[in-house]
Amino acid sequence: xxxxxxxxxxxxxxxxxxxxxxxxxxxxxxxxxxxxxxxxxxxxxxxxxxxxxxxxxxxxxxxxxxxxxxxxxxxxxxxxxxxxxxxxxxxxxxxxxxxxxxxxxxxxxxxxxxxxxxxxxxxxxxxxxxxxxxxxxxxxxxxxxxxxxxxxxxxxxxxxxxxxxxxxxxxxxxxxxxxxxxxxxxxxxxxxxxxxxxxxxxxxxxxxxxxxxxxxxxxxxxxxxxxxxxxxxxxxxxxxxxxxxxxxxxxxxxxxxxxxxxxxxxxxxxxxxxxxxxxxxxxxxxxxxxxxxxxxxxxxxxxxxxxxxxxxxxxxxxxxxxxxxxxxxxxxxxxxxxxxxxxxxxxxxxxxxxxxxxxxxxxxxxxxxxxxxxxxxxxxxxxxxxxxxxxxxxxxxxxxxxxxxxxxxxxxxxxxxxxxxxxxxxxxxxxxxxxxxxxxxxxxxxxxxxxxxxxxxxxxxxxxxxxxxxxxxxxxxxxxxxxxxxxxxxxxxxxxxxxxxxxxxxxxxxxxxxxxxxxxxxxx
Ligand SMILES: Cc1cc2nc3c(=O)[nH]c(=O)nc-3n(C[C@H](O)[C@H](O)[C@H](O)COP(=O)(O)OP(=O)(O)OC[C@H]3O[C@@H](n4cnc5c(N)ncnc54)[C@H](O)[C@@H]3O)c2cc1C
Numbered sequence: 336x337x338x339x340x341x342x343x344x345x346x347x348x349x350x351x352x353x354x355x356x357x358x359x360x361x362x363x364x365x366x367x368x369x370x371x372x373x374x375x376x377x378x379x380x381x382x383x384x385x386x387x388x389x390x391x392x393x394x395x396x397x398x399x400x401x402x403x404x405x406x407x408x409x410x411x412x413x414x415x416x417x418x419x420x421x422x423x424x425x426x427x428x429x430x431x432x433x434x435x436x437x438x439x440x441x442x443x444x445x446x447x448x449x450x451x452x453x454x455x456x457x458x459x460x461x462x463x464x465x466x467x468x469x470x471x472x473x474x475x476x477x478x479x480x481x482x483x484x485x486x487x488x489x490x491x492x493x494x495x496x497x498x499x500x501x502x503x504x505x506x507x508x509x510x511x512x513x514x515x516x517x518x519x520x521x522x523x524x525x526x527x528x529x530x531x532x533x534x535x536x537x538x539x540x541x542x543x544x545x546x547x548x549x550x551x552x553x554x555x556x557x558x559x560x561x562x563x564x565x566x567x568x569x570x571x572x573x574x575x576x577x578x579x580x581x582x583x584x585x586x587x588x589x590x591x592x593x594x595x596x597x598x599x600x601x602x603x604x605x606x607x608x609x610x611x612x613x614x615x616x617x618x619x620x621x622x623x624x625x626x627x628x629x630x631x632x633x634x635x636x637x638x639x640x641x642x643x644x645x646x647x648x649x650x651x652x653x654x655x656x657x658x659x660x661x662x663x664x665x666x667x668x669x670x671x672x673x674x675x676x677x678x679x680x681x682x683x684x685x686x687x688x689x690x691x692x693x694x695x696x697x698x699x700x701x702x703x704x705x706x707x708x709x710x711x712x713x714x715x716x717x718x719x720x721x722x723x724x725x726x727x728x729x730x731x732x733x734x735x736x737x738x739x740x741x742x743x744x745x746x747x748x749x750x751x752x753x754x755x756x757x758x759x760x761x762x763x764x765x766x767x768x769x770x771x772x773x774x775x776x777x778x779x780x781x782x783x784x785x786x787x788x789x790x791x792x793x794x795x796x797x798x799x800x801x802x803x804x805x806x807x808x809x810x811x812x813x814x815x816x817x818x819x820x821x822x823x824x825x826x827x828x829x830x831x832x833x834x835x836x837x838x839x840x841x842x843x844x845x846x847x848x849x850x851x852x853x854x855x856x857x858x859x
Pocket of ligand 1: 361397553555573574660662696698
């Protein structure tokens with residue numbers, strides 16, 4: 336088996352599949368892995384790049400979601416915390432425990448309220464990570480997060496959740512489905528028409544008919560568009576994150592802060608090994624274009640105000656080195672007028688006539704459980720006896736707990752991205768030491784990683800490499816734009832681009848960076 340797009344397109348046009356999954360975000364990836372590992376002949380198509388939708392734009396927390404407890408959604412938190420544990424076991428290279436400090440300012444009543452919430456979190460499954468939450472004195476909190484304001488700090492709590500690079504997690508799930516379980520997957524392949532017995536797709540200007548007994552719609556916020564635009568099953572809610580340099584925030588732990596304007600929780604999350612910290616998120620109803628949600632000046636002000644209220648740093652918009660906006664595919668329905676913050680993060684699987692199954696809603700953390708429910712319905716639609724999902728204990732590609740023998744920071748970096756496959760990247764550097772040079776100034780990625788992405792991770796363009804195979808765009812947009820010409824030349828040699836192609840790739844990427852910067856400075 337290879338993870339090769341040309342071979343996948345050939346098979347898409349010539350084979351008959353039990354199930355075709357539309358959408359290569361975490362949900363579709365999970366469905367493809369579950370289906371293939373149950374022995375179904377499985378195909379997956381993604382119109383842009385794997386994880387290019389919401390699944391590269393999340394808060395990157397594999398968590399139960401403390402705030403869903405205050406909404407009384409204990410079942411969701413219980414399920415998510417069970418899934419968190421499975422991911423820690425099945426992808427230990429990608430999903431890592433992360434300590435969180437939750438400071439409480441003002442009265443001691445606030446400290447007691449956080450304490451009760453965290454007891455409930457532990458009882459709902461937080462305990463599974465092996466550590467219960469504990470109370471910290473103000474001095475102890477400040478020693479762990481020196482950037483916290485000490486004045487008015489009544490107390491704090493320490494608890495544990497987990498963190499993952501969402502785009503790489505999605506890619507790992509797709510690669511596992513293909514390389515270990517025989518699924519066929521192609522990115523940059525758009526479904527143009529859904530119908531009984533399969534779908535029409537368009538790839539590289541070519542039209543193909545993919546024959547499949549069942550089609551699964553896993554198109555996230557595009558679900559209604561894919562279905563023909565007649566229904567309104569999804570209510571998108573926008574969330575924004577900002578990246579700043581770690582030395583401005585001064586905290587080795589993640590922080591949960593209160594936004595002064597509305598009391599919502601805002602996370603400050605150090606991204607291990609990158610020297611960057613990100614802050615997020617907002618949660619606002621969204622009715623703009625689905626393909627281009629942007630972070631605007633009001634979003635930036637809201638998040639910086641939350642950080643500046645609890646940290647000694649006085650961050651301004653000039654300190655923001657990256658930003659991203661994503662759309663939550665929340666389930667529509669329920670009480671009209673409810674704020675998006677209050678809408679459930681549960682998922683829904685619907686089986687229609689004509690062999691169509693749709694999966695909507697959910698969270699990054701719960702993708703595996705969503706996929707299991709979906710493939711149960713796929714088997715019902717196929718008229719098959721239901722077989723149990725195998726994914727609860729199925730390792731993802733690269734899963735292992737050991738590091739490679741490269742020098743420490745590089746080894747840690749490669750391990751956190753490739754796990755047991757890190758040796759393949761290291762071998763490229765051993766053969767050609769120039770590939771061991773940095774890809775983007777100030778970030779830990781190596782030139783070898785761009786080459787690896789083109790050869791083994793189905794990266795097809797510059798944006799695939801700088802936005803998702805590496806996270807250079809969101810970690811440092813200007814540095815990524817400055818590196819774009821050199822990275823494009825590296826990719827040109829792998830992907831056979833002409834000089835014009837290469838220039839066009841650079842222009843398109845840099846225009847995207849510029850548009851993002853302008854949007855972040857624009858009022859709503
Ligand atoms: C701001 C924010 C923060 C979040 N934080 C967290 C968090 O910390 N933890 C957590 O667990 N969850 C979090 N979530 C939720 C989580 O990110 C989403 O639930 C999840 O990523 C949705 O994945 P998806 O695959 O359903 O959708 P998507 O990732 O959007 O995937 C759908 C895919 O379908 C493709 N597609 C659409 N139309 C077609 C077509 N015609 N043909 C082919 N492909 C098509 C799209 O290109 C897209 O890639 C967050 C969400 C947001 C917005």
